Amino acid sequence: xxxxxxxxxxxxxxxxxxxxxxxxxxxxxxxxxxxxxxxxxxxxxxxxxxxxxxxxxxxxxxxxxxxxxxxxxxxxxxxxxxxxxxxxxxxxxxxxxxxxxxxxxxxxxxxxxxxxxxxxxxxxxxxxxxxxxxxxxxxxxxxxxxxxxxxxxxxxxxxxxxxxxxxxxxxxxxxxxxxxxxxxxxx
Amino acid sequence: xxxxxxxxxxxxxxxxxxxxxxxxxxxxxxxxxxxxxxxxxxxxxxxxxxxxxxxxxxxxxxxxxxxxxxxxxxxxxxxxxxxxxxxxxxxxxxxxxxxxxxxxxxxxxxxxxxxxxxxxxxxxxxxxxxx
Numbered sequence: 001x002x003x004x005x006x007x008x009x010x011x012x013x014x015x016x017x018x019x020x021x022x023x024x025x026x027x028x029x030x031x032x033x034x035x036x037x038x039x040x041x042x043x044x045x046x047x048x049x050x051x052x053x054x055x056x057x058x059x060x061x062x063x064x065x066x067x068x069x070x071x072x073x074x075x076x077x078x079x080x081x082x083x084x085x086x087x088x089x090x091x092x093x094x095x096x097x098x099x100x101x102x103x104x105x106x107x108x109x110x111x112x113x114x115x116x117x118x119x120x121x122x123x124x125x126x127x128x129x130x131x132x133x134x135x136x137x138x139x140x141x142x143x144x145x146x147x148x149x150x151x152x153x154x155x156x157x158x159x160x161x162x163x164x165x166x167x168x169x170x171x172x173x174x175x176x177x178x179x180x181x182x183x184x185x186x187x
Numbered sequence: 188x189x190x191x192x193x194x195x196x197x198x199x200x201x202x203x204x205x206x207x208x209x210x211x212x213x214x215x216x217x218x219x220x221x222x223x224x225x226x227x228x229x230x231x232x233x234x235x236x237x238x239x240x241x242x243x244x245x246x247x248x249x250x251x252x253x254x255x256x257x258x259x260x261x262x263x264x265x266x267x268x269x270x271x272x273x274x275x276x277x278x279x280x281x282x283x284x285x286x287x288x289x290x291x292x293x294x295x296x297x298x299x300x301x302x303x304x305x306x307x308x309x310x311x312x313x314x315x316x317x318x
Contacts, residue, residue, distance in 0.1 A: 001233055010232045013260065065263035071229040114237075121240060125227075125258040152197050156204050161244040161256070163204055166197065173192050 001074060003113025004038065004102070010071045011040050011098060012122050016129065017062070018044025018096065026134040027115070029104070036084075036102040036109070043095040052090050075100055082106035116175060119144065120168035127159045133171075140178035144171055211253060219276040220253035221299055226270045228261035234268040235287065242288045243271070246295055254299075264309055273298060282309040 001007050008025060015023045020042035028037040047055065054060045056076050061069030076086040084101040102109050115135070123131050123146050133144040149167065150158060157163070225231070225240040240256060247254040264270050267284030273294065274280040283294055284307050297303040 006232050006237065009227070009237060010229050013227060013258075017260070063261065065261055066265060069229070074229065074233075117241065118237070121237065121258075125240075148194055149197065152194055153201065153204075156201065156208065159255075159257075160204060160208065161248045162207055164244065166200060166204075170192065170197065177192075 001078070001110070003111045004036075004078075005113035005115040005118040007071075007075045007078065007100075007110075008038060008040070008115070009118045009122060011075060014071060014098075015040065015042035015044050015096070016126055018042060018046070020044035020095065020129060022130045022132070024132045024134070025119070026136070027112075028136045029138065031104075031138055034103055034105050036104045036112075038100045038102075039097065040099075041095065041097045046092045046094050046096055047088075047090040048092055052088050055088055056086065072098070078102075078108075078110055081108040116168050116171035119171055120164050123149075123167065124159045124161075124164035127157055135175060135178070137175075137178045142171075142174045142178050144174075220255055221247070221276070222274040222280075223247075223254060223256045224259040224272040224274075225256065226260065226262050226264075226268065226272075227258040230261055230265040231268045231270065236269040238288060239269045239271065239286050239291055242291050243295075246292070247299075250295065252295070252299060267309060270309065275299065275302065282311050283307045284309045 001010070012023060012025070022043050024039070024041040026039040026041075028035075030036075056072050058068055058070055058073040061067065063069070072086070072088075079086045079100045079102055083103040083106055086098070086100045088096065088098050090096040119131070119133050131146045135142045146158065153163065223243055225236050225243065227236050227240070240258070244256045247256065259272070262270055262272070262282065264282070264284055269286045270282055270284045271286050271291070271294075272280050272282045281298070283290070283305070286294070286307070290307060293305050297305050
């Protein structure tokens with residue numbers, strides 16, 4: 001993956017496949033602690049303890065079209081390369097929490113990338129799922145909740161291309177306001 | 188255009204969204220739209236499916252083609268990612284492989300607009316000889 005936003009786009013597909021109705025994406029950037037934390041939490045069908053153990057194994061996958069599943073292993077590799085880590089907590093029937101931490105000052109740390117685009121694309125690509133996106137940069141928080149957006153849109157589908165473009169712009173300008181890129185890495 | 192920031196701005200924009208939808212629904216063939224699925228699994232994303240999807244959504248709207256662009260999982264053609272499935276109204280779906288923005292443009296101009304087949308089709312049989 002070229003950047004972290006693409007990893008997020010990828011991991012969210014796991015939550016979608018687990019039939020989640022609510023997916024929470026949290027990004028926490030802390031320049032003082034030199035830490036970047038990405039958390040993806042869903043209320044999907046969850047995984048058994050045994051499956052959690054092997055979820056980071058590239059030869060584990062729930063699909064039948066192929067034998068490998070690289071989404072989580074690649075994210076784990078990229079997190080560990082920076083000195084960070086990846087952890088998964090899951091309970092059958094309740095949901096899954098995936099947490100990846102990165103050390104942004106490490107030269108191997110990927111940039112965050114087009115996170116506004118990824119969120120906009122994901123929420124309009126899955127109109128039936130609710131998303132909450134929290135982005136905290138050095139204590140400044142921006143929250144985006146599709147429930148609020150859908151209430152305002154009333155009958156108009158969140159999947160409309162013009163709505164998607166609009167949401168991307170809205171997220172982008174809010175992130176700019178809470179100073180995206182204060183870490184010094186490319187955004 | 189002023190910077191878009193709050194949900195209030197969204198409320199203001201609502202009418203313009205609605206008028207676009209109305210315009211489209213009053214079009215010549217309501218309900219007959221092109222359906223496009225972009226494969227968005229790890230393999231697709233790593234090879235640039237996000238760019239292709241954004242391009243498709245934007246260009247189809249710009250060029251005034253009634254369409255729905257959605258995401259799907261891996262279709263099993265990881266070697267040919269990014270792959271997209273295009274279904275013209277009343278026709279069998281066709282899967283294209285190695286789609287970048289240039290290829291996507293060609294698909295829109297030739298296949299979607301004129302029904303001409305372009306290179307890069309992945310042969311897929313939905314029906315086997317047996318049935």
